[in-house]
Amino acid sequence: MVDLQKLILEMIARGEVLAATAERLCREMERLAPGVVCSIVGGEPDATMRLIAAPSLPEDYQAVFDSLGIRPSEAPGGGEPGDGSKAIGDPAADFLSAVALPPGVGARWSAPIRSAGKLVGALTFFFPEQRVATDLEREIAAVGIELCRIAFERDFALRANQRLLYTDSLTGLHNRACFEEALMEPPSTGGSALLLVDIDGLKTVNDTFGHNTGDSLIRTIAQRLAEAAAPYRAFRIGGDELAVLAAAEDVVPLAHRILDRLGQAADCAGHMLVPSMTIGAAIRAIDDKSGMIMRQNADLALYHGKDDGGRGSLVLYAPELRTRMNRRLRAIDQLRRALAEGRIEARYQPIVRLDSGAVTGFEALARIRERDGRIVAAADFQDAFADARNASDATRAMLRAVSADLRSWLDAGIAVGRVAVNLAPADFAHGHLVEEVQEIFVAAGVPLDRLALEITESVYLGRRELLVQRQMEALRSLGIKLALDDFGTGYASLTHLLFTPVDTLKVDKSFVDHLNNDEQTGGAVINGLMRIAEKLGVEVVAEGVETVEQRERLVGLGCRLGQGHLYSGALDSAAVGTLMRTMPARLPSTPLPTSIRSRGIRRRVQTRAA
Template sequence: MPLAEVMAQICWHIEDRLPGVTCSVLTVDRSGTLHPLAAPSLPEAYSQGLDNLAIGPKVGSCGTAAYIAQPVEAHDIANDPRWAPFPDFQAAALSLGLKGCWSSPLIDDSGTVLATFALYFSTPRGPTDEEREIVRVCLHLCELAFAHHFRAADRERRANTDALTGLPNRGSFSRAIAHLNCDDPGSWAILIMDLDNLKTVNDTFGHSMGDRLLQEVAARLSRFAVPDSAFRIGGDEFALLVKDPARLEDIGRTAGDILEILAPAVDCNQFSLIPEATIGGAVVVGDEASADAVRHNADLALYHAKESGRGGFVKYCSDIGTRITAHMSSIESLDDALQEERIEAWYQPIVRLKDQRIVGLEALCRMVSPSGEIISAASFADAASDARVASVLTERMLSTVARDMKVWRDLGIDFGYVGVNVTAVDMRGGRLEETLDRFFADDGLRNRLVLEVTENVYIGDRDKHVAEAISALRGRGVRIALDDFGTGFASLTHLLELPVDSIKIDQAFTTRLPGDEVSCTIIAGLVAIAEKLGACVTAEGVETPAQAAKLQELGCKIGQGFLFARSMPRAEVAQLLARHGAENPHSIPFFVPQASVPKQQSTPAQAQDWPLPFCQNI
């Protein structure tokens, strides 16, 4: 039974055995305040009148017994000095025919008073010996009942409280919002916060420092939350249930206040850690089916906030939900295509400009729809940004490319080298080398593989993990190309820190040729710098003979674009390689050169030359 029912049963048994006696049990909280627990024969109004009464040396029989931790006998309530300071309670007791009161404290092993057990008498008197013995036994029963209650309460507390931070946990959060009213727009809101740098702290300083960071963030949120409630709902996720009208008036400002209180560094012995957080929020608008819908909207807002730029706040609106739903649908479609093996590698030739022969290929991802339509990578680039799917997609592409390279080599078809795009997820995930070992164990194939990384991976989001991964790959014979150079956070000094084998100039520069002097200057300068670094330059997006001629004039040796060929499946590219391969002495140019382009004989590279520095094979 619940504690209150157990106490009520004990009171009834005593009252049944001792006519003229009325029982009452009051609990004492840690602040020294009384609260009614059981008094089955007393009016509810009388018991409630004692609620939140502070104990003291002259607070009736029960308040005094709890204060001095000793039994108190008030033989005559009407004239007892300990009742006199509370005339209203004194009058209420007398009006109920209660003339005397004997109160005994219930004390635990630590000496803390947990409750008072009182017998009211209908005549002015103290307890008899029989009553003292009965109360002694009852106090022992009460002690057992309270111990059971506290054990149960502790189990419930642990079930509903996060052990590390002391905040209510995910289960508590779910129960807290379960019965919230969704018919009153703007009456409450949910803010969900993600601690962005917890993994970095764990990896760099150890999990003890990560725990310290979580505890400090939880403490700050808990202090800020009052009168609202904060919860820890996941490893690095916290939630705030907002009901305060002032905070609801501007939920964006409330989120900003949270980010501000988190901003100061956390002192962790010899380290100072700065919490980095992103927040998504949703305010109930009145058309949600349940509180879980509002919670889901807050999750979507957080997801969007992290995708658009960590460290800020995004409030949910229906447009966000539409975009994220489309994103998730795209991920699901790509995931289905991977599982159903509807991902293919198509290839676009990379051409030596001086004689228009193919020196390499870029492998481009294509999805085949269930109806057979070929879908370009640009159509599902958003889905490919998902970490899990991106890793599987890269593995599938490398597997396919390795198979195709082996087929061409066995058929004696010259393909030069093949470039494959990889992502930041691949570089940081630790699985790329393992994947290469599986599909490119043959050094002959590995030495003809080029991994292409964009500026955002290689420079904009550069960290030591990417640098270490690139260094390890180059040390094992894999070439690295910097793709789409000039579209992100380009800095030539970074090429000194993280050297590459090839630089691919983005088509944004190529399309301005031949007349744009700024583009010409940039390309010429980049070619000169690349030569000093032992790297070669490839111009992307070559679409006209005039552009190809100008690139040659600027010193760029390699081009790629629709002027030569679009991307095509393996079978078609094999035919193209047979006609235009650089190692084929009978190959022909892609088109008749303009007069401004000097006509030169093909100088095919030999297969055994590929382990030499990359640019010497062009």
């Protein structure tokens, strides 16, 4: 038995797995006690018992026992020695009494294995005849029980360390390290899929209600995700990013189940919140051995969902997403290099009176001058503005270019009216927009009442209304006019006008395009917008005026200002100077609408409205 102790302790010290150590221990005890068959049952305190080793018992015996799911407190107990079926050592450790004795076995004898006073397993001897354990067998069992205790405790410690290593401390989900290992596992039959779940607006929750509320939200979402994703595993792999590895065939229904379950209102540290999640998903390709391609594709899908208006929904990866991403990355790099090399220039499209063609101001449009002198229009690098840093840097470059041109026109005695510069959502995010605008125009010596700033409704996304409102009010107080661009295409235009008044509404080109003689849709929308603007005391500018017919319809609807290629494209600063030297400057040379025609159109519109 000394040799037995030495052998098993060496195995424990070498780090052999518990099952291998227990099996060797059973075989050695069977060698020391001929005719005896040994088994070891065990599990962590209060956990389900499992048959760890029974090398001489039939294979189906282990499967039957494991299917019972017995816990230490549920040991059935049993009869007394000599009842014809068993010879119980300790009823509390007789976990095997619920399983019929194997063929050729007359009785069994069980002894408990305890750790820190808690029952964690049992060692059982099976005898070919009905009898109790001999003194020698009890002595062998005592040595075996102590060795089991040592092996069990080492296994418990390893499991505890593994839980710490692979469990997220905040949510109890599997953590990033566990996720990285799971990602390397071979795909399941039928294919695997990855769902990346991103919590929308977590930073806003943290900033508004505090990190305790944010942490409570994460825990709530994690718990719901684990329930909704079952039987698949859920992971927390970042601050606001969770993941689920699932079968490919389940990816869409699972995503919808997750969105439905996670999107329900929740009490988070005393604050009722309605969570919103965006899911990016990808299916694993056959040749994706490591799962990393699937991870990249899911990341790409999630990025598109967060960036392209897909928040709160599922975006499933498709190859065209990568094409769009590559195009965007090229545009970002192109704009970044142009900014670094000072190759951002302003071009100016006139804003005119529709009834007379008189120029009242300009909209500044960004252009990139390539190294070969070629001019690239903003539409060709629009994707670059998805990068917040690029967008902010481009705005500052445009403000500097416009202020310099305004200064040169003022010095030449040329009055150009106000010049409008487009702002991006990123310009409001850092909270220093007002100071930056003031600094640039003061440095150029240009009055701020020469400037207008155009925004789109995208600046309101992300629950930033209050931040945007404060900065807009501060800009207006400096004499800067504000315009809401692309009006009518956003998701809550009228609501925004209630809280953040602007000076100008710019009607989106899509409505002007519908101003054909045989179509009333565009006219009805613009007519309604004109009535709203009139009540609010707001000026209206129609964008994309390209035909005389459109101009006449707009004048008939009461729209006073417009811009578009009917009048002029974007001009460089020299062309603006030439145009504005003769006052009043008028565009274009096409016939102006007659007053009779204008009144006739207006009268018919009013009659229809009535």
